[in-house]
Amino acid sequence: xxxxxxxxxxxxxxxxxxxxxxxxxxxxxxxxxxxxxxxxxxxxxxxxxxxxxxxxxxxxxxxxxxxxxxxxxxxxxxxxxxxxxxxxxxxxxxxxxxxxxxxxxxxxxxx
Amino acid sequence: xxxxxxxxxxxxxxxxxxxxxxxxxxxxxxxxxxxxxxxxxxxxxxxxxxxxxxxxxxxxxxxxxxxxxxxxxxxxxxxxxxxxxxxxxxxxxxxxxxxxxxxxxxxxxxxxxxxx
Numbered sequence: 001x002x003x004x005x006x007x008x009x010x011x012x013x014x015x016x017x018x019x020x021x022x023x024x025x026x027x028x029x030x031x032x033x034x035x036x037x038x039x040x041x042x043x044x045x046x047x048x049x050x051x052x053x054x055x056x057x058x059x060x061x062x063x064x065x066x067x068x069x070x071x072x073x074x075x076x077x078x079x080x081x082x083x084x085x086x087x088x089x090x091x092x093x094x095x096x097x098x099x100x101x102x103x104x105x106x107x108x109x110x111x
Numbered sequence: 112x113x114x115x116x117x118x119x120x121x122x123x124x125x126x127x128x129x130x131x132x133x134x135x136x137x138x139x140x141x142x143x144x145x146x147x148x149x150x151x152x153x154x155x156x157x158x159x160x161x162x163x164x165x166x167x168x169x170x171x172x173x174x175x176x177x178x179x180x181x182x183x184x185x186x187x188x189x190x191x192x193x194x195x196x197x198x199x200x201x202x203x204x205x206x207x208x209x210x211x212x213x214x215x216x217x218x219x220x221x222x223x224x225x226x227x
Binding site: 031039042043045097098099 | 115116143147152153154155156157161195200202204206212213214215216217219220
């Protein structure tokens with residue numbers, strides 16, 4: 001069975017641009033969460049969606065938004081990119097609330 | 112405010128010996144704890160978890176211990192193998208209805224190196 005898949009794997013953007021990251025959960029998983037991981041730190045929670053509804057939001061600015069589609073896939077959108085947004089963005093899915101299973105992430109570089 | 116802390120940035124052990132990775136937390140609302148392993152260029156892989164109603168959970172070579180009074184958990188790997196070399200993260204989640212329910216709060220990670 002396929003795990004959590006994320007696209008693209010790598011992305012290079014410039015400051016001020018907008019980016020959309022995509023995630024497909026494990027088949028049957030209805031909960032999708034997004035995390036940001038910067039070098040040397042653990043992942044930081046951004047959003048959680050369950051059955052297309054936002055169930056939680058971390059301490060991130062309004063430039064970050066997300067949505068979940070009827071097939072439970074999800075998109076993370078970031079507007080007005082800053083240099084500090086350079087990070088690994090991880091998507092995780094779960095059957096219930098835990099455990100969450102992660103994809104390999106999208107490496108976002110801002111120039 | 113770092114609610115989950117892994118105070119050892121790195122750990123080096125010999126193949127066949129025990130690896131002990133430690134984690135401390137401050138939020139008393141956490142009631143479910145997980146360990147993840149991460150290789151470079153891959154996402155975190157779930158290893159083992161423990162609910163706050165238990166003090167020990169075992170899965171093969173991996174055992175997690177929880178000391179609620181000390182707000183401390185540890186992961187024991189016995190025997191350690193070179194393939195266990197990776198970054199290990201502990202993570203915590205809160206009770207249903209609380210603000211930390213459903214989301215994971217991670218420690219900074221510990222780099223484990225197992226030498227042949």
